[in-house]
Amino acid sequence: MRIDYDRGTLLLTAEPERAAALPHVRWDPRVGRHRAPASAYAEIVAALRDVRFDDRVRAPSPAPPPDLASPELRPYQQAALDAWEAANRRGIVVLPTGAGKTRVGAAAIARTSARTLVLAPTRVLVEQWLRTLSELGLGPLGQWGDGKHELAPITVATYEGALRAAPDLGACFELLVIDEVHHFGHGARDDLLEMSIAPARLGLTATMNEDDRARVRIEERVGSVVARSTTAELTGRWLAELQHVVLHLRLTRDEQRAYDAEKQTFHAVVDPILQARPGASWPEIVALATQTEAGVRALAALRAARRITTHAEAKRHALATLIERHRGERTLVFTEDNASAYDVARTHLIMPITCDIGRRERERAITDLREGRLRALVSARVLNEGVDVPGAEIAIIAGGALGAREHVQRVGRVLRPAPGKVAIVYELVVVGTSERRRAARRIAALGLVEARP
Numbered sequence: 001m002r003i004d005y006d007r008g009t010l011l012l013t014a015e016p017e018r019a020a021a022l023p024h025v026r027w028d029p030r031v032g033r034h035r036a037p038a039s040a041y042a043e044i045v046a047a048l049r050d051v052r053f054d055d056r057v058r059a060p061s062p063a064p065p066p067d068l069a070s071p072e073l074r075p076y077q078q079a080a081l082d083a084w085e086a087a088n089r090r091g092i093v094v095l096p097t098g099a100g101k102t103r104v105g106a107a108a109i110a111r112t113s114a115r116t117l118v119l120a121p122t123r124v125l126v127e128q129w130l131r132t133l134s135e136l137g138l139g140p141l142g143q144w145g146d147g148k149h150e151l152a153p154i155t156v157a158t159y160e161g162a163l164r165a166a167p168d169l170g171a172c173f174e175l176l177v178i179d180e181v182h183h184f185g186h187g188a189r190d191d192l193l194e195m196s197i198a199p200a201r202l203g204l205t206a207t208m209n210e211d212d213r214a215r216v217r218i219e220e221r222v223g224s225v226v227a228r229s230t231t232a233e234l235t236g237r238w239l240a241e242l243q244h245v246v247l248h249l250r251l252t253r254d255e256q257r258a259y260d261a262e263k264q265t266f267h268a269v270v271d272p273i274l275q276a277r278p279g280a281s282w283p284e285i286v287a288l289a290t291q292t293e294a295g296v297r298a299l300a301a302l303r304a305a306r307r308i309t310t311h312a313e314a315k316r317h318a319l320a321t322l323i324e325r326h327r328g329e330r331t332l333v334f335t336e337d338n339a340s341a342y343d344v345a346r347t348h349l350i351m352p353i354t355c356d357i358g359r360r361e362r363e364r365a366i367t368d369l370r371e372g373r374l375r376a377l378v379s380a381r382v383l384n385e386g387v388d389v390p391g392a393e394i395a396i397i398a399g400g401a402l403g404a405r406e407h408v409q410r411v412g413r414v415l416r417p418a419p420g421k422v423a424i425v426y427e428l429v430v431v432g433t434s435e436r437r438r439a440a441r442r443i444a445a446l447g448l449v450e451a452r453p
Contacts, residue, residue, distance in 0.1 A: 001053040003044070007167040008195030010036045010044065010057065022047050038170045039221065042199035057197055059171040062142070065153035068110035071136045074238055077104050080227035084108060084202055090223030092181055092203035096231040096446075097412020098239055101204040102132045105177045108202050109138055109154060114174035117198070118156040121180050124359075128388065129156045129179070144169070159189055166195040175200040181222060182207065182405060185214030193221040206412060207405035207445055211281055230447030231411060239415040240423040244446065246439060248431050249314035259433060262305040269298035309430045310336040310399045311343075318428055319398050323348050323376065326394045326424075330369055333378040334410050336399030344378045344398070353379040384409045390416055395425045403438075404445030411446060 001014035012019045012034040019025055019033075024040035027033075036044060041057060073081065077100055080093045089112065095101045109116045118133075120126045123146050130141055133154060142152025145161020151172065162169060176196055181203030184190055193201075203222040209215045219225075235242040251259060273288050274280060280288075289295030309315070323331065335341045338354045345352040351365050351374055362382065368374040370391045383389060384406050392414045397407070414423040429439045 001048070001051065003053060003055055003057055005038065005057045005059070005171040005197065006035075008038050008170050008191070010038055010041060010197075012036070014053075037194045038197045039194045041197035057171055058174075062115055062151050062153050062155070062172060064115055065109075065113055065138075065140070068113055068138055070107050070110040071103055073103065073107055074100065076227075076229050076234065076238070077107070080104050080229075081107050081111065083226040085111070087223060087226045089175075089200035089202075091201075091226035092205065092208065092218070092222055092224065094205055094208060094225055094228040096229065096234060096239065096415065097206050097409050098415040098417075099229065099234055099412075101179070101206075102129060103136075105129075105179070105202060105204055106133055106136050106138055108177060108200075109133075109175065112175050112200055114200060115172060116154045116175040116177060117162065117169065117173040117196070118154070118177045119159055119162055119179060119192070120156065121159050121183055123158060125179060126156050126158055159183070159192065163189060163192045166192050170195040171197050173198050176202070176222075178203045178222060181205045181218060182209045184221065185209050185211065185217040190217060190221060205405075206408045210403050210405065213281070230445075231408065231415070232447030235415065238417065240417050240421040242411075242415060243422060243424045244411070244427070244443070245424065246427045246429055246443070247318055248429055248436075249312065249318060250431060251308070251312055251314070251433070255308055255312055256432060259305050259308045262301040262308070263434075265301035266298045266305065269295050305433075306336065309433050309435055310340055312430055315398060315428050315430065319344065319396060320348070322394075322396050322426055323350075327375065329375070329394050330372075330392045331376040331394040331396065332383060332389065332392050332410075332413055333376065333396045333398060334383070335378060335380050338380050340399055341378045341380045348376075348378075350376045350378045353377050353382050355382055357382075381406075383413060388416075389413050391418075392416075393421065393423055395423070397425065397427045399428070404442050407442035408445055 001018065004011045012025065023043045024036045025034045028035040081104055084091050084093065093101065093104055105118065118129050120129055126143065130143060133139065133141055138154060140152045142150035142155040144150065144155055144165065145158035173196065176198040182205045184193065201222045208225060209218060269289055270285060273285055277284065286299065289299055333344055333350065335344060338356065341352045341354055344350060353362055353365060365374060365377060366389055369377055369389065395410060395414045397410060411425050414425065427439060429435050
């Protein structure tokens with residue numbers, strides 16, 4: 001029997017009966033041999049442990065890394081690494097933003113001393129990984145994606161860069177470290193995990209995917225959650241002390257009347273869909289609704305209802321009060337969308353950070369905040385993930401129909417520890433609307449009990 005790596009798959013040359021009995025193997029009539037996804041490599045090798053075979057799978061380069069010194073870990077980080085080891089070096093570690101997920105990943109690289117591919121969703125996160133690994137003395141380091149094609153014992157790549165090269169890179173690494181692993185579980189990105197032979201896999205995230213089917217797909221390709229710590233468990237010692245305050249606001253009579261009318265239009269279409277398809281995901285609901293004119297109007301009504309809560313008079317007044325109260329402190333304001341961010345920026349003379357702003361300008365604004373030249377930034381989603389905002393003390397969450405994961409990320413922006421620091425997070429919630437229910441789920445994801453002023 002012989003096993004070769006072939007463009008993201010394993011090609012088996014063997015007696016048909018023996019090959020067909022191996023896990024995940026299928027007959028490929030195009031070449032007259034059996035195939036399996038590259039991700040099945042470890043299972044197939046384990047099944048053949050008592051059989052002599054010619055293994056031609058692993059690529060000769062890059063060379064394995066030298067012996068690496070493991071970075072010092074906090075107790076919860078060490079427990080997470082130990083749990084991952086106990087799970088046969090497969091699984092997901094869930095830690096809040098600011099709790100040192102990158103350090104856990106670095107320790108896993110040092111512990112295994114395996115050729116490693118670190119996957120990150122953005123160039124900014126790739127650069128952060130390279131900087132952290134270098135500071136910890138891990139290397140040699142390479143970078144893949146955004147025009148860089150440097151293969152090294154420890155290579156850091158963007159998702160998209162690695163996906164384009166997956167047929168060639170799939171046999172080069174024994175360990176995958178997948179940052180922000182919640183982005184997987186659907187679409188072409190999953191091919192990146194299936195086309196790699198890496199038996200050891202570590203996923204890192206602040207919160208797992210809320211879609212059950214996506215979560216199952218991630219766990220099939222990476223492993224189950226092996227360690228989890230909440231924001232509430234770590235604040236006050238490993239993260240900054242946190243005060244999380246929910247301000248309950250009300251719509252005016254006219255706003256409430258308009259909101260109720262829009263939601264009635266929405267539910268008239270969506271409720272029958274949910275009755276016919278219990279458990280349908282939001283993308284499925286949207287796909288079904290857009291098949292009719294009434295459904296299109298229903299989705300437009302939902303957007304209109306959200307605009308009413310986003311621009312509610314009480315919310316605008318509360319935001320102005322909080323910005324004035326904390327004018328001397330480093331403050332982050334999070335809004336529903338870019339239009340709202342620009343509105344806040346104009347009204348309160350705050351620098352906006354949106355996807356329309358170039359990377360250099362964003363980095364300069366964050367540096368100015370850290371060094372005190374700016375006291376506040378406002379953003380819709382750009383600051384949610386992969387942007388380090390050191391020194392931020394106050395977060396005002398003025399809008400966002402986002403889930404628990406994005407909320408944990410937003411709160412984490414102000415939890416970087418500093419001597420004597422107390423971070424304050426204000427969440428502006430309009431009661432009598434769907435904001436109230438979503439806020440309760442987000443607060444639960446932090447492991448907190450709701451506090452009011």
